[in-house]
Amino acid sequence: MDGSKLKVFVDFDGTITSEDVGDAIFREFGDLKDVEKIIEELHNGKISSRQCWDLLCNSVKKINENELLLFIDKMNIDPTFKSFVNLCDENKITLFILSDGFDYYIKRILNREGLSHLKYFANKLRINEDKLIPEYPYFNPDYPVSANPKQYHIINNSSDDDYTVFIGDGNSDKDAAQYCDYIFAKNYLLKFCERERISYWPFKDFNDVSERIKELLSKKRLKKRHQAQIKRKHAYEAE
Known part of the structure; x- marks a missing residue:
């Protein structure tokens, strides 16, 4: 399997970081x-x-x-995340971070961890006269529930030829995950997938994800998830 055909989308808060x-x-x-x-x-x-x-x-x-x-600066990341990033880099797998949180802390944490090369999409936060000012550059009225609709970035950063992977844990991940062929879930997202009967892999850390990704890379041909294909098709047609 050619790694460049895999597009990986990862939640930040509670997935890359140890807490939200x-x-x-x-x-x-x-x-x-x-x-x-x-x-x-x-x-x-x-x-x-x-x-x-x-x-x-x-x-x-x-x-x-x-x-x-x-x-x-006290906030920690999953210690297994860096080795997962290395696996993606070595296999030409494109990785995107999708967050309904804020660039203010994401950028600082990624820089601290030597991961500033990773591309991310998030809401913006600035400080003006000791006040927190949020901004939503990716807000889309078609997806009013989310400040930063992650499915929008999945559609814009993958093609019909790609196999999409989503890794997440929270409430803001439930819509986006449905657009992906392979889902890694824990916590709220895991419960949502079970309730909606969406196929997924449970994971504790990125070592679990890495092992599954290696399995996918070892296969000659992968299958797309049918319901995800339908959702992406409708989204492509709507653009």
Whole structure:
């Protein structure tokens, strides 16, 4: 199997990182009672991701940037992620990070880990007069639930000839995963796949993913997931 035919899309918070960095920031710097209520409303489908981020940013009355950066620097990544990146690089597998979180911490963490070459798509966050200002460059009214609809990036960065792989764990991954041929899931995404009877592989860390990817590379021919093909076909036709 030619590795260049594989396109891998990876969630950031809770998948590449050991915990959800975005949620952790607001629990640390926002009003905890308000933050928990806002996150709960997101998970219950009462508010959209974009509404959630707006409310969370408003919950932080004043931010000290140095304190924020020190907090971000405490956030760890899965120690097996780098070896997975190496596997992809060695086999000419294109890897994209898709996040419904913010570039502010993603860029800093990737730079710290020597992974600044990885391409990512995320919401933007800036600080102005000690206030957190979110921006949504990829917001699409066709996908109003997401601030940064990951399926949009999957469609734009793969072709009909590619075999798509999604790796994720959270609520923001459930729509995007359905557009991919091979799904690696844990936590919320795993439960969603089981409930919707979507085929997936469970994983604990990127060593598990690497072993499966090696199996795919060893095969002469791969199969596409039929339901994912249908979803991508409709999306290609709509463009």
